[in-house]
Amino acid sequence: MxxxxxxxxxxxxxxxxxxxxxxxxxxxxxxxxxxxxxxxxxxxxxxxxxxxxxxxxxxxxxxxxxxxxxxxxxxxxxxxxxxxxxxxxxxxxxxxxxxxxxxxxxxxxxxxxxxxxxxxxxxxxxxxxxxxxxxxxxxxFELHPLPPVPAAILDEARQYIGGGESERHRQLKLYVATRPDLLGLSPAVGPGRTEYLLLSADRLDVLFEHGAQRIAVEVKSDLSDQADVLRGLFQCIKYRALLEAEQVAQGHVPNSRAVLVLQGQLPADLLGLKNALGIEVLEGVAPNA
Incomplete structure (x- = not known):
């Protein structure tokens, strides 16, 4: 012993x-x-x-x-x-x-x-x-707290100017909608709904409904830079909260998930933030794979 x-x-x-x-x-x-x-x-x-x-x-x-x-x-x-x-x-x-x-x-x-x-x-x-x-x-133990996400990355994420949907984003969105299994769901769940309109007037890339659970999916194609992926993490927090608010308004028990699906890989600088926020991220999802 x-x-x-x-x-x-x-x-x-x-x-x-x-x-x-x-x-x-x-x-x-x-x-x-x-x-x-x-x-x-x-x-x-x-x-x-x-x-x-x-x-x-x-x-x-x-x-x-x-x-x-x-x-x-x-x-x-x-x-x-x-x-x-x-x-x-x-x-x-x-x-x-x-x-x-x-x-x-x-x-x-x-x-x-x-x-x-x-x-x-x-x-x-x-x-x-x-x-x-x-x-x-x-x-x-002579250790130090981890540094926050660099201010330059956060500031870059704020400098967003909206534009039209790219063809690569559209293809990834449509592909994910046909693949509930990517999120651990049974294929019997069926295809997700794209461009789902929330009561806040926000639109989800994809929404899956699995019994009482609702799953929001935000997709980012390989054209997205680090700042856009960072926005995706925060969008997942927003969408999960909005879905649960809608469930409450409809008299249901809040039960939702929000998942960020990336065609590329999560930038290393955002790994700690993803874990701190508790965001589900799927990487390397390619429509033509």
């Missing part, structure tokens, strides 16, 4: 350990603080992509190191530091790994039903989101 790390050794391991998993832990912690401040969890696969890791499963080692170091930091200062690694969740279950159980309940986590686990995790995530000292935590 591994020897329990003391407050000093656990903190020192995260702060300066040379093992690859500790180097990755130091890269991951500021990104988890970003997610905590945004109030958004992050999928294993998305965090692995940010860290340049090909196998998300190996995140268990750096996340475990973070959990041990935060627990040790709490013991050292006679305080409770939430296990921020709980923000990293499985895309299929929407839950963190079983190892988080000891942070959220004194009982064996594996014995809880899935819905009980969700309630426990939701309550624990609220503690992470409202914890006021994450920047202090980073300082204890």
């Amino acid at each position: 591994a020897k329990r790390q003391t407050s000093t050794t656990a903190s020192a391991a995260l702060q300066s350990g040379e093992d690859l998993y500790l180097q990755r832990a130091r890269l991951a912690l500021p990104r988890l603080v970003r997610q905590a401040r945004a109030g958004t969890p992050i999928f294993y696969s998305d965090l692995a992509e940010e860290l340049g890791m090909s196998n998300p499963r190996t995140l268990n080692y750096p996340l475990g190191a973070i959990g041990r170091a935060l627990a040790a930091l709490g013991r050292k200062h006679n305080m409770t530091v939430p296990g921020i690694q709980a923000l990293v969740i499985n895309k299929r279950t929407g839950l963190p790994g079983e190892g988080i159980g000891k942070f959220v309940t004194p009982l064996p986590f594996s014995e809880y039903a899935i819905e009980q686990k969700r309630r426990l995790i939701d309550a624990y995530l609220s503690k992470i989101y409202t914890y006021p000292q994450w920047e202090w935590v980073l300082e204890q």
Whole structure:
């Protein structure tokens, strides 16, 4: 059995350990603080992509190191530091790994039903989101908050002058409308509706309806530059909110998604923002593939 790390050794391991998993832990912690401040969890696969890791499963080692170091930091200062690694969740279950159980309940986590686990995790995530000292935590490990999206990129996105729809955009939109499977939907859902008019007078590129769920799709062809893709991320936030507002107005329970579909790849400078905002992005979708 591994020897329990003391407050000093656990903190020192995260702060300066040379093992690859500790180097990755130091890269991951500021990104988890970003997610905590945004109030958004992050999928294993998305965090692995940010860290340049090909196998998300190996995140268990750096996340475990973070959990041990935060627990040790709490013991050292006679305080409770939430296990921020709980923000990293499985895309299929929407839950963190079983190892988080000891942070959220004194009982064996594996014995809880899935819905009980969700309630426990939701309550624990609220503690992470409202914890006021994450920047202090980073300082204890000689780490720094991640820089925001460069102002020049944001300013460029504001300098938008509308124009007509390009033929490449039109083709991509029509193609996506015929492919609900791209969004994880059954082909039985049928083709989506293009240019769907919302009550706000905004138009969606594509709308799919899957039972009670509505899915807005914003498409960007390979002609879109970084500023236009950035606008697409914010358009997804707007469209999801508008769809849910319409559902409320119609007496339905809000249940919607918004997905950004790119013919090209998401610019590297926007990867962190995409994760902080919790936006679904599909890359490399080509009508002629």
